[in-house]
Amino acid sequence: METYCDRCGKPSADGGHEACRRARALEPPRYCVRCARRMVVQVTPMGWTARCVEHGALTSA
Amino acid sequence: MTDILEVARRQVLEEGKGLTAEQAYECLTLPDERLEDLLALAHEVRMRWCGPEVEVEGIVSLKTGGCPEDCHFCSQSGRFESPVRSVWLNIPELVEAAKETAKTGATEFCIVAAVRGPDRRLMDQVREGIKAINEAVEINIACSLGMLTREQVDELVAMGVHRYNHNLETARSHFPNVVTTHTWEERWETCLMVKEAGMELCCGGIIGMGETVEQRAEFAGQLAELEPDEVPLNFLAPRPGTPFEHYGLVEGGEALKTIGAFRLALPRTILRYAGGRELTLGDLGTRSGMLGGINAIIVGNYLTTLGRPAEQDLQLLSELRMPIKALSKTL
Numbered sequence: 001m002e003t004y005c006d007r008c009g010k011p012s013a014d015g016g017h018e019a020c021r022r023a024r025a026l027e028p029p030r031y032c033v034r035c036a037r038r039m040v041v042q043v044t045p046m047g048w049t050a051r052c053v054e055h056g057a058l059t060s061a
Numbered sequence: 062m063t064d065i066l067e068v069a070r071r072q073v074l075e076e077g078k079g080l081t082a083e084q085a086y087e088c089l090t091l092p093d094e095r096l097e098d099l100l101a102l103a104h105e106v107r108m109r110w111c112g113p114e115v116e117v118e119g120i121v122s123l124k125t126g127g128c129p130e131d132c133h134f135c136s137q138s139g140r141f142e143s144p145v146r147s148v149w150l151n152i153p154e155l156v157e158a159a160k161e162t163a164k165t166g167a168t169e170f171c172i173v174a175a176v177r178g179p180d181r182r183l184m185d186q187v188r189e190g191i192k193a194i195n196e197a198v199e200i201n202i203a204c205s206l207g208m209l210t211r212e213q214v215d216e217l218v219a220m221g222v223h224r225y226n227h228n229l230e231t232a233r234s235h236f237p238n239v240v241t242t243h244t245w246e247e248r249w250e251t252c253l254m255v256k257e258a259g260m261e262l263c264c265g266g267i268i269g270m271g272e273t274v275e276q277r278a279e280f281a282g283q284l285a286e287l288e289p290d291e292v293p294l295n296f297l298a299p300r301p302g303t304p305f306e307h308y309g310l311v312e313g314g315e316a317l318k319t320i321g322a323f324r325l326a327l328p329r330t331i332l333r334y335a336g337g338r339e340l341t342l343g344d345l346g347t348r349s350g351m352l353g354g355i356n357a358i359i360v361g362n363y364l365t366t367l368g369r370p371a372e373q374d375l376q377l378l379s380e381l382r383m384p385i386k387a388l389s390k391t392l
């Protein structure tokens with residue numbers, strides 16, 4: 001199954017996501033890794049939640 | 062020519078009079094080998110006029126994304142192809158965020174919304190949120206809801222909002238390169254109304270948005286003229302999809318010079334580390350800034366990006382023997 005970069009939403013297989021991986025240390029995910037949809041993300045002081053309309057929610061916990 | 066740090070020692074440290082924009086420019090253009098001297102003096106000034114205490118704050122986005130303004134640094138503008146989608150925080154989540162913040166020892170919690178200015182729905186949500194937070198946890202509440210009318214200022218005062226954040230963002234001369242949907246003067250106007258109403262004013266900006274060093278000094282001078290109770294200093298973290306996406310990071314030494322110069326221009330102000338410090342300064346630079354004029358921090362995450370773990374900042378404050386305390390206009 002094709003997967004996607006959770007920072008830029010492009011196919012993981014395309015490569016070149018090193019910068020995305022580094023940036024993700026200080027960013028929540030923005031795209032669903034399964035469908036590349038933009039997720040609804042809420043950042044709170046100590047965590048985050050990211051919800052894909054199709055594939056459900058992820059949390060930082 | 063007299064050395065600017067000698068001048069600052071007499072004028073700022075001894076007499077408590079902040080540097081002018083021209084003098085701040087001299088600090089910003091000191092050679093790199095004078096950086097340590099600048100930071101040491103800025104630290105002395107902070108200790109003399111503010112004390113060793115540090116104010117710790119948490120912030121949360123009540124309404125994220127979909128903003129009609131075009132602030133070129135912001136991923137929450139609805140005008141750019143940003144990955145940030147619109148979302149509202151509900152009241153239980155807001156209260157939970159305030160409780161999480163208070164658990165760190167923070168004394169300040171700021172509720173932020175990505176809007177031009179608040180509409181009725183947002184004001185009602187803020188009112189309900191503040192009531193619920195006050196029932197659940199003891200913490201000072203600040204707000205950042207964009208440009209206000211005088212009636213809205215009064216309404217926030219009545220809700221018990223003790224401090225209002227509204228950044229000028231950058232020097233007046235550079236502002237049109239950063240925002241085109243409203244003016245610097247409109248922001249200034251809201252800041253004045255906040256002060257007149259007796260709320261504490263939190264007003265700062267972002268360094269690294271293409272401004273010149275002269276404009277950084279100009280900005281310091283304009284903030285000093287406004288006399289805010291708090292100045293949050295952000296360093297640009299370029300966001301995907303924004304017009305500033307491809308801007309570089311501010312170099313660490315330059316960021317530290319900015320901290321030192323702003324402290325010397327604003328000797329009695331709460332000078333807060335805000336967004337971008339993790340990228341621009343890293344752990345070592347963060348420590349240097351705490352010993353170079355900073356006396357307040359945002360802990361934990363920011364509005365759409367993440368910070369370093371709160372424990373790391375609290376550990377640093379403990380090592381530096383800087384106790385956490387609410388600071389205010391009494392400084």
